[in-house]
Amino acid sequence: MALVVQKYGGSSVADASCIKRVAQRIVATKKAGNDVVVIVSAMGDTTDELLDLAEQVSPLPPGRELDMLLTSGERISMALLAMAIANLGHEARSFTGSQAGVITDSTHGKARIIDVTPGRLRGALDQGHIAIVAGFQGVSQDTKDITTLGRGGSDTTAVALAAALEADVCEIYTDVDGIFTADPRIVPAARKIPKISYEEMMEMAACGAKILHLRCVEYARRFDLPIHVRSSFSTKEGTWVVSGPYSEGTEMEQPIISGVAHDRSEAKITVVGVPDKVGEAATIFKTLADAEINIDMIVQNVSAAATGRTDISFTLPTTDASTALTSLKKIQERVGFESLLFDDQIGKVSLVGAGMRSHPGVTATFFAALADAGVNIEMISTSEIRISVIVEQDGVDAAVAAAHRAFDLDADQVEAVVYGGTGR
Amino acid sequence: MALVVQKYGGSSVADASCIKRVAQRIVATKKAGNDVVVIVSAMGDTTDELLDLAEQVSPLPPGRELDMLLTSGERISMALLAMAIANLGHEARSFTGSQAGVITDSTHGKARIIDVTPGRLRGALDQGHIAIVAGFQGVSQDTKDITTLGRGGSDTTAVALAAALEADVCEIYTDVDGIFTADPRIVPAARKIPKISYEEMMEMAACGAKILHLRCVEYARRFDLPIHVRSSFSTKEGTWVVSGPYSEGTEMEQPIISGVAHDRSEAKITVVGVPDKVGEAATIFKTLADAEINIDMIVQNVSAAATGRTDISFTLPTTDASTALTSLKKIQERVGFESLLFDDQIGKVSLVGAGMRSHPGVTATFFAALADAGVNIEMISTSEIRISVIVEQDGVDAAVAAAHRAFDLDADQVEAVVYGGTGR
Numbered sequence: 001m002a003l004v005v006q007k008y009g010g011s012s013v014a015d016a017s018c019i020k021r022v023a024q025r026i027v028a029t030k031k032a033g034n035d036v037v038v039i040v041s042a043m044g045d046t047t048d049e050l051l052d053l054a055e056q057v058s059p060l061p062p063g064r065e066l067d068m069l070l071t072s073g074e075r076i077s078m079a080l081l082a083m084a085i086a087n088l089g090h091e092a093r094s095f096t097g098s099q100a101g102v103i104t105d106s107t108h109g110k111a112r113i114i115d116v117t118p119g120r121l122r123g124a125l126d127q128g129h130i131a132i133v134a135g136f137q138g139v140s141q142d143t144k145d146i147t148t149l150g151r152g153g154s155d156t157t158a159v160a161l162a163a164a165l166e167a168d169v170c171e172i173y174t175d176v177d178g179i180f181t182a183d184p185r186i187v188p189a190a191r192k193i194p195k196i197s198y199e200e201m202m203e204m205a206a207c208g209a210k211i212l213h214l215r216c217v218e219y220a221r222r223f224d225l226p227i228h229v230r231s232s233f234s235t236k237e238g239t240w241v242v243s244g245p246y247s248e249g250t251e252m253e254q255p256i257i258s259g260v261a262h263d264r265s266e267a268k269i270t271v272v273g274v275p276d277k278v279g280e281a282a283t284i285f286k287t288l289a290d291a292e293i294n295i296d297m298i299v300q301n302v303s304a305a306a307t308g309r310t311d312i313s314f315t316l317p318t319t320d321a322s323t324a325l326t327s328l329k330k331i332q333e334r335v336g337f338e339s340l341l342f343d344d345q346i347g348k349v350s351l352v353g354a355g356m357r358s359h360p361g362v363t364a365t366f367f368a369a370l371a372d373a374g375v376n377i378e379m380i381s382t383s384e385i386r387i388s389v390i391v392e393q394d395g396v397d398a399a400v401a402a403a404h405r406a407f408d409l410d411a412d413q414v415e416a417v418v419y420g421g422t423g424r
Numbered sequence: 425m426a427l428v429v430q431k432y433g434g435s436s437v438a439d440a441s442c443i444k445r446v447a448q449r450i451v452a453t454k455k456a457g458n459d460v461v462v463i464v465s466a467m468g469d470t471t472d473e474l475l476d477l478a479e480q481v482s483p484l485p486p487g488r489e490l491d492m493l494l495t496s497g498e499r500i501s502m503a504l505l506a507m508a509i510a511n512l513g514h515e516a517r518s519f520t521g522s523q524a525g526v527i528t529d530s531t532h533g534k535a536r537i538i539d540v541t542p543g544r545l546r547g548a549l550d551q552g553h554i555a556i557v558a559g560f561q562g563v564s565q566d567t568k569d570i571t572t573l574g575r576g577g578s579d580t581t582a583v584a585l586a587a588a589l590e591a592d593v594c595e596i597y598t599d600v601d602g603i604f605t606a607d608p609r610i611v612p613a614a615r616k617i618p619k620i621s622y623e624e625m626m627e628m629a630a631c632g633a634k635i636l637h638l639r640c641v642e643y644a645r646r647f648d649l650p651i652h653v654r655s656s657f658s659t660k661e662g663t664w665v666v667s668g669p670y671s672e673g674t675e676m677e678q679p680i681i682s683g684v685a686h687d688r689s690e691a692k693i694t695v696v697g698v699p700d701k702v703g704e705a706a707t708i709f710k711t712l713a714d715a716e717i718n719i720d721m722i723v724q725n726v727s728a729a730a731t732g733r734t735d736i737s738f739t740l741p742t743t744d745a746s747t748a749l750t751s752l753k754k755i756q757e758r759v760g761f762e763s764l765l766f767d768d769q770i771g772k773v774s775l776v777g778a779g780m781r782s783h784p785g786v787t788a789t790f791f792a793a794l795a796d797a798g799v800n801i802e803m804i805s806t807s808e809i810r811i812s813v814i815v816e817q818d819g820v821d822a823a824v825a826a827a828h829r830a831f832d833l834d835a836d837q838v839e840a841v842v843y844g845g846t847g848r
Contacts, residue, residue: 015480016477016480016481019481020481050500053440053500053504054503054504054507056439056440057440057443057444057504057507057508057511058507058508058510058511059511060511061507061510062506062507062510064506064517064518065503065504065506065507065510065516065518066503066507068499068502068503068506068518069499069500069503069504069507071499072496072497072499072500072503073496075492075493075495075496075499076474076477076493076496078492079478079489079490079492079493079496080477080478080481080489080493082486082488082489082492083478083481083482083485083486083489083490083493084481084482086482086485086486086489087481087482087483087484092489093488094488094489094492099568120568144523144544
């Protein structure tokens with residue numbers, strides 16, 4: 001008997017009929033001889049509706065109370081799901097994050113899980129019950145207050161509970177068939193990736209692939225827990241996220257590039273005319289760090305000898321831009337830079353693939369494809385298994401499509417990619 | 425410094441603007457130098473909407489899950505209320521029933537409070553915070569599951585917490601000005617009762633006055649906790665429910681009758697032709713008790729000597745009628761009664777007043793008033809401070825109005841009633 005942890009997102013439990021459908025799927029898994037723990041998000045737009053209510057009451061609600069409010073969303077969906085399962089003749093018990101033993105720190109709105117004590121879940125499983133758990137929420141160790149885990153929180157709950165319960169697999173149900181080689185809305189020829197390593201998935205998530213959140217993949221990697229990302233609307237196999245990286249050569253079928261991710265949510269700030277003295281760049285980035293701004297890519301121009309000054313550009317989430325600009329403005333005089341430029345019409349396009357390690361020339365092929373597509377590269381950043389470029393936002397679609405084609409990821413070339421070796 | 429417990433019902437927190445208004449009232453109480461604990465119900469129609477969702481998912485939802493679902497309603501309202509208070513510059517902390525220490529038995533849907541351990545509330549008060557508590561809910565001592573207290577649950581939560589915290593007063597806010605001598609929709613001349621004893625209030629509540637639930641008054645009486653029922657839409661004094669009964673003679677202004685209550689929610693069942701043998705009535709009522717049906721009034725006719733049979737009539741909540749009829753049908757052969765009659769077109773009209781103890785002739789005056797109004801009496805039941813009659817439902821309004829007038833309760837006679845002694 002296996003222990004299966006399943007997570008259903010908001011769109012999978014959007015209304016009563018969705019909930020009944022999900023209940024049937026859960027019961028089928030139970031009937032197949034598995035122990036089942038289900039993590040569920042709030043129904044469809046519930047969270048947005050609750051946020052809207054909060055906004056009507058307060059422009060800046062205290063985090064503790066906002067968490068108390070938002071966690072009612074999962075409470076509703078999990079109770080309804082347990083009812084629907086009971087209707088099918090199976091025993092289900094719903095548990096809040098607190099009851100399920102999801103212990104967090106006290107950072108309301110983006111709490112981190114620091115312990116999982118799933119005693120009540122084990123008890124329910126021992127009695128043959130299906131356990132339903134509220135995703136996205138926990139209880140703080142210090143204050144015993146209700147917390148939320150922030151973005152990707154329900155996925156993280158699922159992986160954390162699966163790890164603590166030593167589950168055989170964590171199935172993440174969504175409204176698409178799995179992880180694709182690129183966004184199918186941009187590249188109709190994109191294909192589903194059957195298997196991807198944690199490392200590649202983390203790069204994909206960090207670079208804008210929205211199906212799985214970085215945090216949850218990190219967590220799964222730490223505990224070597226297989227994740228199966230699949231659609232709640234079909235029984236097809238989805239994408240398995242498993243331990244890697246594959247050692248090159250042992251899996252001949254591995255493509256060089258697993259996928260092409262893109263992200264339109266970043267902006268670029270350029271600090272113009274920074275005096276080229278030791279410590280000035282440090283001051284700038286210390287200021288941004290103090291304002292809790294996550295910087296992504298950084299480029300510093302070569303200092304112009306005539307002026308002794310340089311330009312520093314960096315990218316950051318667009319939502320953090322005004323805070324960043326305000327903070328930098330405050331240190332302009334002290335640092336002595338000339339001005340600030342701001343551009344939110346940018347996009348990031350990333351190639352991700354463990355295979356690129358052993359294949360020189362990936363960068364050249366990528367850049368050539370972008371040039372052929374008429375897309376100009378503004379910034380570049382690389383890791384061992386990723387190359388990201390910043391391009392103008394209007395060029396993102398063309399860049400993604402060109403890269404997808406250049407690395408033979410289009411669906412009509414699948415056979416060649418999957419079975420034809422890596423000799424390109 | 426006093427400790428004030430306030431309870432706001434669903435209509436007082438129906439939307440964002442209502443919540444902000446209530447927040448101002450709470451802050452005003454705090455600013456006046458009081459410690460404040462607030463118990464809040466779910467917003468307006470939330471509970472009905474959640475019940476509707478449950479119905480869409482399951483015709484017979486498990487009690488545990490229904491409680492989990494419904495308790496999200498107060499979670500929403502209490503978090504929003506805490507936010508609104510924070511907006512006004514005061515610290516508020518919301519607590520679920522479980523967090524507030526409302527410990528109950530495990531009877532889902534109508535749990536009873538068996539202990540109150542308000543340590544977290546005391547902690548919040550000690551820090552100068554306003555504590556907001558979800559009404560209507562608790563946590564079961566045995567299973568640690570979330571429970572709801574059933575009808576009148578938020579009032580009961582308020583009184584229980586007020587008692588445990590040794591509050592100076594429990595203010596129950598509602599959408600009317602207090603307890604009236606009769607329903608003002610039926611008797612426009614009805615007036616607000618400034619002060620009423622627990623015993624009278626319990627009789628009023630048991631007889632259909634819907635402002636306060638019987639349970640909560642019983643609880644307050646046990647702990648001798650003053651309840652102040654008042655409107656959340658005005659600052660007028662409402663009705664004080666306090667310890668009594670008043671010893672006759674010491675309070676000359678006390679009227680004979682405190683008020684006239686009515687109830688249209690009961691039905692009458694008549695068991696026709698019951699053999700007049702020892703134990704038959706016991707069998708009938710044992711059967712009803714086993715089916716968990718609450719019987720109100722009972723009348724047994726004098727046995728007809730010729731047949732050796734008698735008729736037994738009783739009243740019960742109309743909602744329980746079909747269960748009762750089914751249960752009785754099953755024992756018809758064993759008991760040997762002839763048939764069952766059912767009438768849901770009845771109403772109960774009750775006179776309540778501690779003053780009637782020392783005033784003979786109340787019954788005569790009451791019955792004469794009903795006769796003058798052309799209302800026929802079908803059943804009668806009395807206690808030391810109450811007389812109730814069952815009449816046909818169409819006659820309820822006329823009966824209430826006639827009784828109200830006969831006992832000088834109409835508003836244009838208030839001066840006489842309140843100050844003029846009891847010499848009638």
